[in-house]
Amino acid sequence: xxxxxxxxxxxxxxxxxxxxxxxxxxxxxxxxxxxxxxxxxxxxxxxxxxxxxxxxxxxxxxxxxxxxxxxxxxxxxxxxxxxxxxxxxxxxxxxxxxxxxxxxxxxxxxxxxxxxxxxxxxxxxxxxxxxxxxxxxxxxxxxxxxxxxxxxxxxxxxxxxxxxxxx
Numbered sequence: 374x375x376x377x378x379x380x381x382x383x384x385x386x387x388x389x390x391x392x393x394x395x396x397x398x399x400x401x402x403x404x405x406x407x408x409x410x411x412x413x414x415x416x417x418x419x420x421x422x423x424x425x426x427x428x429x430x431x432x433x434x435x436x437x438x439x440x441x442x443x444x445x446x447x448x449x450x451x452x453x454x455x456x457x458x459x460x461x462x463x464x465x466x467x468x469x470x471x472x473x474x475x476x477x478x479x480x481x482x483x484x485x486x487x488x489x490x491x492x493x494x495x496x497x498x499x500x501x502x503x504x505x506x507x508x509x510x511x512x513x514x515x516x517x518x519x520x521x522x523x524x525x526x527x528x529x530x531x532x533x534x535x536x537x538x539x540x
Contacts, residue, residue: 379439384486393436393495394443396472396479397426397502400534403472404506406465407530414510415461421509425502427452434494436487441498469530477537496538503531 380390401422405415426448429441462468476499483492507527523531 404503417510422506425505436491
């Protein structure tokens with residue numbers, strides 16, 4: 374008896390599964406890049422995003438749980454103290470545009486391949502990752518006091534992601 378890859382259980386090809394597994398980490402990176410915060414805040418955003426991704430393993434949605442499990446096995450488990458490297462893209466606007474395009478492709482893929490509940494759970498999880506990242510570390514202020522919890526550029530990314538996923 375052969376063990377089939379996890380994605381075959383859901384009816385996805387390897388390429389489609391790659392899109393779904395890679396997207397949460399891409400959302401984390403884009404949400405963090407939406408506002409240049411400095412390395413300390415970016416680390417806090419990465420930790421919050423990785424925690425949100427890891428929490429997906431406990432989802433009632435089999436799809437979200439499978440994607441989160443595979444992604445955590447690839448990027449690291451926050452429960453054992455693993456951290457993501459700080460990624461500061463050379464062109465944050467291009468990264469954000471790419472991630473939004475991939476989110477649109479994932480939304481269309483989910484609509485074609487899974488039921489509305491599974492698709493909604495995955496989209497909700499992605500938005501939760503973005504929300505955790507953009508609210509993880511205030512920007513501005515002095516010595517961590519004051520500043521904006523969510524800046525205009527972070528809010529714009531989160532809102533555009535929501536729009537792309539829910540159209």
